Amino acid sequence: MIVESEALIRMSAVHMVQDAGFSSLDVGNADDAIEILKDRRDVRAVFTDINMSGSMDGLKLAHAVRGRWPPIHLIVTSGLNMADKLPANGRFILKPYSAEQVAAVLSELFSSHPAPHRLFSDPGGNCAKVA
Amino acid sequence: MAPRPTSHSDVSLNLALAVIASSTARLLLLDGDLTLIAASKSFCRAFQIDPVSVANCPLGKLGAGEWNVPQLNTLLTAAASGFAEVESYEIDLNRKGRESRRLVLNAQKLEYGNDDNVRLLLAVSDVTDARIAEKLKDDLVKEKAVLLQELQHRVANSLQIIASVLMQSARKVQSDETRTHLFDAHQRVMSVAAMQQQLAASSASDVALRPYFTALCKSIGASMIRDHNQLSLDVSADDSSSAADVSVSLGLIVTELVINALKHAFPGDRKGKIKVDYHSHGPNWALSVTDDGIGMPADAANVKPGLGTGIVEALTKQLQAVIKVTDAKPGTAVSVAHTQIAAVQMGEARAV
Numbered sequence: 128m129i130v131e132s133e134a135l136i137r138m139s140a141v142h143m144v145q146d147a148g149f150s151s152l153d154v155g156n157a158d159d160a161i162e163i164l165k166d167r168r169d170v171r172a173v174f175t176d177i178n179m180s181g182s183m184d185g186l187k188l189a190h191a192v193r194g195r196w197p198p199i200h201l202i203v204t205s206g207l208n209m210a211d212k213l214p215a216n217g218r219f220i221l222k223p224y225s226a227e228q229v230a231a232v233l234s235e236l237f238s239s240h241p242a243p244h245r246l247f248s249d250p251g252g253n254c255a256k257v258a
Numbered sequence: 259m260a261p262r263p264t265s266h267s268d269v270s271l272n273l274a275l276a277v278i279a280s281s282t283a284r285l286l287l288l289d290g291d292l293t294l295i296a297a298s299k300s301f302c303r304a305f306q307i308d309p310v311s312v313a314n315c316p317l318g319k320l321g322a323g324e325w326n327v328p329q330l331n332t333l334l335t336a337a338a339s340g341f342a343e344v345e346s347y348e349i350d351l352n353r354k355g356r357e358s359r360r361l362v363l364n365a366q367k368l369e370y371g372n373d374d375n376v377r378l379l380l381a382v383s384d385v386t387d388a389r390i391a392e393k394l395k396d397d398l399v400k401e402k403a404v405l406l407q408e409l410q411h412r413v414a415n416s417l418q419i420i421a422s423v424l425m426q427s428a429r430k431v432q433s434d435e436t437r438t439h440l441f442d443a444h445q446r447v448m449s450v451a452a453m454q455q456q457l458a459a460s461s462a463s464d465v466a467l468r469p470y471f472t473a474l475c476k477s478i479g480a481s482m483i484r485d486h487n488q489l490s491l492d493v494s495a496d497d498s499s500s501a502a503d504v505s506v507s508l509g510l511i512v513t514e515l516v517i518n519a520l521k522h523a524f525p526g527d528r529k530g531k532i533k534v535d536y537h538s539h540g541p542n543w544a545l546s547v548t549d550d551g552i553g554m555p556a557d558a559a560n561v562k563p564g565l566g567t568g569i570v571e572a573l574t575k576q577l578q579a580v581i582k583v584t585d586a587k588p589g590t591a592v593s594v595a596h597t598q599i600a601a602v603q604m605g606e607a608r609a610v
Contacts, residue, residue: 133415133418133419135419135422135423135426136415136418136419136422138422138426139418139421139422139423139425139426140422142425142426142429178411178415205411205414206410206411206412206413206414206415206418206458207407207410207411207414207458208458208459221414221455222414222415222417222418223414223415223417223418223421223447223448223451224418225421225448225477225480225481226425226481227477227480227481228480231480
């Protein structure tokens with residue numbers, strides 16, 4: 128799941144994640160992300176920006192996800208280096224990031240749990256559901 | 259000021275009284291029981307004490323009793339007995355109807371050779387305004403840091419938006435040539451971004467070139483080299499740093515020369531190496547990008563130069579440097595060098 132308030136960056140992030148072989152879902156703020164996580168069981172990773180409007184920023188979201196949904200992989204991005212503020216096992220990518228960086232982090236995170244390579248199963252059900 | 263009747267013939271006491279009277283510092287002279295012997299005019303003025311009331315007044319009864327601070331009493335008594343020192347001791351002076359003042363106290367026991375006539379000189383400085391100014395300065399420094407962070411964040415976000423738009427366009431276009439141009443444009447944006455990241459990571463306004471070029475080449479390599487066993491891209495540089503505007507120009511030159519080498523020097527699946535080198539000596543520096551590829555075509559002079567060549571030429575001129583292309587046998591070496599003497603001559607040539 129991609130959480131990014133800037134529409135153009137979000138669009139591009141979706142393509143990067145899909146080009147890396149994952150299906151994705153995207154939202155514009157942390158509150159929407161939490162709502163989706165409460166409903167669905169198939170989100171395997173959250174890729175979030177830090178600076179976002181709403182009741183929580185990306186860092187709070189990352190900590191909330193680590194606390195409540197511990198198996199979900201976390202990738203956090205920002206224009207400022209916040210690598211030391213991340214929850215355990217979170218990965219940080221400095222903005223502006225490239226498709227190669229996103230692909231590299233995703234493949235590193237999912238290499239320990241190889242199959243199936245799905246960030247998020249598509250609503251149509253074409254992809255295998257992941258617990 | 260009204261000194262105590264001069265039962266003391268002591269010369270040094272008279273001297274002390276004279277010094278206190280004329281001092282601009284806020285001074286009190288006390289005896290061993292913390293009874294005032296004298297106060298400087300400036301003390302009386304600063305703390306609204308009637309100079310006439312000073313002599314023989316116990317410290318605790320001075321003014322409206324605001325100097326009756328238990329820990330101050332204990333401390334001064336101990337100082338008078340000689341078993342404590344009062345150095346830069348801070349207290350808050352609270353008076354009715356006035357704002358609290360932060361005071362720094364220094365006390366000195368005056369030695370007369372006998373313990374009967376203990377004298378204690380107390381210097382009082384009011385640091386309230388200085389502390390407020392200091393806090394204001396600290397707040398401004400913090401505010402500046404926050405603004406700078408905000409700015410860096412915005413720059414990074416804007417660069418990400420530009421890079422995203424270019425990538426979206428590259429995905430959509432049909433023509434391979436246009437796609438290549440869009441990818442190159444994307445690479446140039448990322449090159450500027452790498453400089454920005456280096457700048458944000460350091461507290462200085464200069465950019466360390468080795469980590470910058472290394473990050474830059476890693477980014478170019480990640481997006482343009484398919485097989486890293488076939489092609490390698492290495493950076494060697496000394497510990498030079500340069501100003502942000504110079505660095506961004508150097509980075510863009512590196513980007514163009516490396517992209518150029520990757521595109522043209524290794525046709526097919528030719529193996530090879532590209533080396534980026536930067537060294538400086540005083541004001542002089544030299545940047546080179548060397549490959550061991552197929553070398554320049556024989557009719558290079560007739561090939562219409564691309565945007566990359568234009569960028570390198572414009573930036574080289576801006577840096578008052580000279581480009582030199584040599585046959586590296588095998589491959590090509592492009593060097594961009596700045597020497598102070600040549601730059602002065604270039605300046606003169608322009609001025610003519």
